[in-house]
Amino acid sequence: MIVKAQQIGKIYRNGPLRVEALRDLSLEIAEGEIIALMGPSGCGKTTLLNCLSGLDTIDAGDIYIRGDNLRDLSERERTNYRAQHMGFIFQDFNLLPVLSAIENVELPLLVTKVPRKQARQRAMEMLATVGLSARARHRPAELSGGQRQRVTIARALVNNPDLVWADEPTGNLDSETAGEIMDLLLQLNHERHQTFVIVTHAQEIGMLAHRVIHMRDGKITFL
Ligand code: ADP
Ligand code: ADP
Secondary structure (H helix, E strand, O other): OOEEEEEEEEEEEEOOEEEEEEEEEEEEEOOOOEEEEEOOOOOOHHHHHHHHOOOOOOOEEEEEEOOEEHHHOOHHHHHHHHHHHEEEEEOOOOOOOOOOHHHHHHHHHHHOOOOHHHHHHHHHHHHHHOOOHHHOOOOHHHOOHHHHHHHHHHHHHOOOOOEEEEEOOOOOOOHHHHHHHHHHHHHHHHHHOOEEEEEOOOHHHHHHOOEEEEEEOOEEEOO
């Protein structure tokens, strides 16, 4: 199992207010799976993604990534682990507006100290994989929504991560473009055997995923 969560709990505390966002939740994700995480707004999908990826901490239970308990890693070790083994795709793109597509894509490589020339070459290959070679010099504002999301995906995957977390990756896109993005994720999963966990409201993504996990009120529900 690449990811294993055992009876995890997460509580947000804002002064006297407590929100139990995850309750006694357990799940296992096998290597190479594409999981769609679905459920009503506020049920805890984003929280689960943040906790499983180690971006946020849990209040109860254990999370294991490839057998390593996240609890045993320091903040710094978790950050390094994410940089080396995980990719993140968010809905609002998070691209740096002053950088071109190619510069955005090579950023994670430069951060992990890949030499400049090699980084440029790998970023170009990754842009080609997502079908955007012709737009390498364009800034995000000069690209369509679907093109921007392809840049985001290229940036998330350029380090060849084992595990990719995506939060509403097609949320801002029309259904045709969303279908193209999902086809791209399926192709990458097939070629590289990467594991994808995708938070989504889109039925078409749920239908294409290997497995759908439904959530409600901080728990997994079984239909
Ligand atoms: P989803 O992604 O399914 O829409 P979230 O994981 O974002 O759900 O939220 C789960 C619950 O936790 C919701 O009730 C939400 O209001 C609450 N929540 C999320 N983030 C915070 C936060 N930073 N502080 C307090 N409550 C939060
Ligand atoms: P979603 O994951 O559904 O796309 P968000 O993660 O932005 O949306 O927020 C999910 C829910 O968490 C919303 O209901 C929002 O009001 C709530 N939320 C997010 N951050 C906070 C916070 N800091 N304090 C309280 N509630 C929050």
